[in-house]
Amino acid sequence: MSSPYSKELLVAQLAVQRASLLTRRVFLDSAKGTVSKSDASPVTIGDFGAQALIIAALRHNFPSDEIVAEEEGSKLREDAALADRIWELVKSTKLDDEKAETEVLGGAVKNKEHMIDLIDSGNSKGGRAGRIWAIDPIDGTKGFLRGGQYAVCLALMVDGDVKVGVLGCPNLPVDDAAPLSADAGAGSDEGRGVIFSAVLGQGATSRPLTSAGLAGGKSIAMKPVTELSAASFCESVEAGHSNQGDAAKIAEKLGITRPSVRMDSQAKYGSIARGAGDIYLRLPTSKTYQEKIWDHAAGDLIVREAGGQVTDVLGRRLDFGHGRTLAENKGVIAAPKAVHGQVLKVVQEVPGV
Ligand SMILES: Nc1ncnc2c1ncn2[C@@H]1O[C@H](COP(=O)(O)O)[C@@H](OP(=O)(O)O)[C@H]1O
Ligand SMILES: [Mg+2]
Ligand SMILES: [Mg+2]
């Protein structure tokens, strides 16, 4: 008998792989078709294209599942030139493995109109009932534009609980043991590109991102941290996304002297899950911002399955059942189980956190 969620895992991995290949093409192109969203954040043809390809694969395999995805298609109905550029990418990005491409992923998207409909169909409200996929087609869009790290993110929640999580990180080193660095090595794909995955209760793995089918996977585990003073934080590059000043105070109180590694996207979760980094800290910068479920669902499961503990700054598990946002959580602390409590205690000693 196959293990629980084996089909979901296979589809998710191949869908993320294909979408990551699309984003890679855009990453190397100087014209990324960037437009500004209503909240002033950027979105590119890479984000739209990756979302279309992932939703196409999910609809082909699991037509009655709900989908919560970050992007929406309305801009593309007003801007035909933008829609055309995305369509060029979507129709020409395929896995080399014919069987994976057609039998598992369902092959090409029918036409441009259908592509926009697919992008628009990730509008579920989310919630605590049933099967819901969460998609962030490019997490770390600002990093993607800067030549930094980014991630293609997909997770399946069942009744509010994350069961399957997959992260495609095209700019991370393939080698799990490579030292953690913020440098994405833009311009060369040599030795780069990794897919992290996890299924609840079945552990976490990493495998190289290739243009064919799935390459062999290895199981991953967090680095055991015995002395916190020897550890370092992995934090967001964007000061507006995480309070870096408070993080520095917390590091000092913990005796941490190494500087934080600043990295965009859920590549942070993948990096600590494979033991390349130690602790992911994301401290709220405002009282009102609600974290989005697609920014954390896959990473939360991958870190927990690699032996870590993930909570918010109040010590609560991330609760993905509240809708499109983590409405009942503030910030994130992801750390090896053995030291998570120590970090949480010091985080709570800092006024205002
Ligand atoms: N004020 C804020 N506080 C925390 N996160 C924010 C934020 N504004 C935007 N973000 C989220 O931060 C994500 C990037 O995470 P990181 O800072 O770890 O790279 C963005 O994802 P997208 O790039 O998918 O839009 C966005 O959803
Ligand atoms: Mg995101
Ligand atoms: Mg995004």
Ligand SMILES: [Mg+2]
């Ligand atoms: Mg965004």
